[in-house]
Amino acid sequence: MTLHSAKIGQPVSRIDGIAKVTGQARYAAEPHPAGMLYGFIVNSPIARGRIEAIRDEAARAVPGVVEVMTHLNRPHSALFEKSYMDGLGVPGSPYRPLHDAEISFNGQPVAVVLAETFEAAREAAMRLEVDYERWPHNADFEASLHQKYMPGKTRSNYVPPKSRGNAAEAYALSPIKIEGRYHLAPEHHNPMEMHATTVIVEEDGTFTVWDKTQGPQAVQAYLTSALSLSKDQVRVRNPYVGGAFGSGLRAQHNVFLAVLAAKMLNRSVRVTLTRQQMFTHVFRPEAVMDIALGAQPDGTLQSMIVNGVTDTSRFEHNMENLVIWGLINYKCPNATADYKVAPRDTYTSSDMRAPGAATGVNLFEMAIDEMAYACNMDPLDFRLHNYSDIDAMHDMPLTSKALKEAMHEGAERFGWQNRPMAPQSMRDGKDLIGWGMATGIWDAMFSPTSARATLTADGRLHIATAASDIGTGTYTILAQTASEAFGIPMEMIDIELGDSTLPECPTEGGSWTAASAGAAVWLACQSLREKLFKAVGKSGNISAWLTEGLSNNTTVLKDGFLQDKGADENLRLSLSEALSLTGQDRLEVEETAKPGLRGTISQMRKARFTHSAVFCEVRVDEELGIVRVTRLVNAVAAGRIMNPKTAASQVRGAMVMATGMALHEESLMDERVGRFMNHNFSEYHIPAHADIPDMDVLFIAEEDPEVSPLGIKGVGEIGMCGTAAAIANAVFHATGQRHRNLPITPGD
Amino acid sequence: MRQFSYSRPDTLDAAQRIPEHTRYLAGGTNLIDLMKSDVERPKHVVDLNALSMSQIEERPDGGLRIGALATNADTAAHPLVTERYPLLASAILAGASPQIRNRATNGGNLNQRTRCHYFYDPDMACNKRSPGTGCSAKGGRNRIMAILGTSEACIATFPSDMCVALAAMNATVNLTGPEGERSVPLRDYHRLPENTPWQDNILRAGEIVTSIDLPPLSFGPHHTYLKIRDRLSFAFAIVSVAAGLQMENNTIRKACIAMGGVGTKPWCVPEAEALLEGKTPSPSLFRDAADCLLQGAVTDRDNAAKLKLAPRVIIRALSQAAAGTPQSQTQKTIF
């Protein structure tokens, strides 16, 4: 069998697929060091107050219980709040697990029971008695709106909205207006794998921490700072992550508590959260957006006014880029937006897949649909009519925007041209049929990333970077990148990810990993090849064809062999032979990709986004109001697509999640106690298979050498943006009834 | 989950001689879940699976007996059930998932507990779980709670789908216990919460459900199980209706109807059935039946949607039954 190099752009199947489906892939809760203890967290049943007393006799009496760790007996951890800051940079006072007696959210860990078995730990946790002094709290979002504010210090990635023209006046003068309050329920990430940490106490006393995280180096930094450890005392590993959707962006309390317990008892410890406990930390904030739009009768937008609020905790100011998207994406001479956060006594909301945009784009696109109808204009035509070729908010050119092409190609695939304008005009039996569309937009980000490439004596190429594959296909696309960049078959490549000791890579999130880690790997492979050629050239006794080729620059590395361009297949040298010629047993390089490859492309003063056009068909039972999504087409313009197979899976997965946003997912807050009550998979409804139709994902050709070194934009989140709005808009087209609250559930 | 003793007796007799704080284990899909959540805290778990109670057999009267240990999946797939009691098969298939139905038994289905969020969370007050602590669901997040048969003490639904069909068909539950055997109409098996919501049903200590009898009954094609839920599969009912009609020349001779998702027990109103009998199907007749079924409904903070949906679901289910077009549980279109 001859092995061929894979190319970027080929639909290669996941290289880690077999390991995953055969159970070979190790997740955070799977290592089993000798003598490991199981930790079970006890959560506060109150939202605010203080612990008055802890009675642990009954808990300690359970056979197998080793310790009940509370704020009273825990080992020393850092005193200052700033030591608990994590990479996400949420301003405020981060929560310090088991720090003191004060309770500031329902579900807050108050103790960790450590036992020889999971069962004993759980039983003891149930037998722990804690008395609380209750303080008044507010966990009601509506009520918290009265206290909304703009944080003094903003999150580092916050993009303040920028006004243009005079939106209020233009709105007043607009002959056609719509105005409304749009609302999104809070949602929980609920990745399949629950958050878990296994801490292995190594023989030399250092900790190897297997954690479910999107950023092993961020967790390492957090642990060293919060627990006053040095960097070489903590190694964090996450080679496999069973989904995260943003829940693994921050170091969650399980990792802190597991290491704290290991420190206290000098024993290996595992702490896993139950599904119920997955509702005690991060969630997508609840949001309201007050949107007012003004237009001319011909459908020309005159004014956009967007005021939005998302919730945060009382102790941190989580912020989202909620209100900016319409201002960026639409041409409109007058626009203004305002954003605030509303505090409630819960844990801090956090980033969930396409944070800000999943909420802000979808709710805004529902308003745009209303405006199109107010102007009696086809919603697609309306959007084309108000199309902006630039970032209209910053008045800045874009590296690329193939949204128009996405709209046309998506519309054609869907058959949009046959759509009757009037709602309630298509039916089949008792079902009303509706077609809706929306556009999506999301950042195309890039973060400096390092990667190492090593050639070993067996002729294999090893790639290493501290990136995390949270199920997106990072292993696979990096192998493809290395294969093309180095000229070696995928089968001869080993990819190592998810380890804090590897070359620096930012936390996985924001859809930047493909572009950033991809560029770093590309760079490292190119540089390794040059190094190899140089070393081979310097070694004395090589064949004439090679000497010649190297000096003429006609030697290439192809399918794992050094050979002359276009020359006879027999004149070639395998990588292991080449390496042995150099007299070394390995060659290694580490490179860092910056916004321009090797810094050659200067960072342009240009804005960069991914775009999409989503088309949806729903059927709504006329009497019962039951909505079924029957068709979804998503045309995505995301620069260069590294692997259409894994990329389409990303977009489809996000479309499923967005279907949940539109029709199912809602964390039900009981504000009387500050707890989300449907804290299990039986009652927190994510879509079932029956809810999801065949989905059609199209990638629009978009060449964009400026956006990132390899022309990649990333596809992990764009599928969230617009899909929920397309569904809601289709429901309107079917029924003539507008819904401004998501999710739309039976009986609404 | 707390420590418990486990035994697996192989005679009914031994299974009935049990100490206090015992729970029977059948498929475990509900009991084990509740033990893990610290809601059920039995000191003893008596596994029924060594008993032979999984038969599905014809009765001399032409009816059918289904064993308490027959799984939901086997019951729904049994030829005698699919041919003669398709309404029951349909209701079972509308519930849970194939994996759960493979494990869940008929006896367990009858005795499963409510899905009330507050019942499931030991940190919350709940009269059903901890008598006398109060009912957190009242005034709380109660979109899924009942609107019929509620009391000051409890507004939780009984969540089974299967039992809705059994109630519609007037099945009988066969029990055996220390005081002997008895048979109870399914409609009387589950209790209203009143002021003792911790008693879900009339089962006494040491009593075991051995089987369920279905009366000889045929609706031909005139039956349906219509279930409305928050997603198209794998969710409990917001509103469900089991309806079976015996039709004769476009006249309803006999009507059997029960509702799920709305009541604290499978909801049946004999007056509503009587009202349909002897009449010709029509939308206004069905509306009258709906009004009758929903008499006395009370909504709380979040569950008004149930009252809005319920009459429409009743009317649609009765229309489906009258037309002889039962709802498919795989094809999600509602006809």
Ligand SMILES: Cc1cc2nc3c(=O)[nH]c(=O)nc-3n(C[C@H](O)[C@H](O)[C@H](O)COP(=O)(O)OP(=O)(O)OC[C@H]3O[C@@H](n4cnc5c(N)ncnc54)[C@H](O)[C@@H]3O)c2cc1C
């Ligand atoms: C995720 C999920 C979704 C579900 N969705 C649905 C749904 O949509 N519709 C629906 O109807 N159901 C649904 N169910 C519930 C399911 O049908 C029940 O859990 C199941 O029927 C219980 O049967 P079991 O044999 O597993 O009972 P077990 O869990 O073994 O027992 C349940 C109770 O019944 C008692 N018991 C069992 N057998 C006997 C007997 N012979 N005599 C006396 N007492 C007995 C036990 O002591 C226990 O208290 C769902 C369950 C889950 C976990």
Ligand code: SF4
């Ligand atoms: S409705 Fe019933 S089960 Fe639910 S909290 Fe109230 S008493 Fe408990």
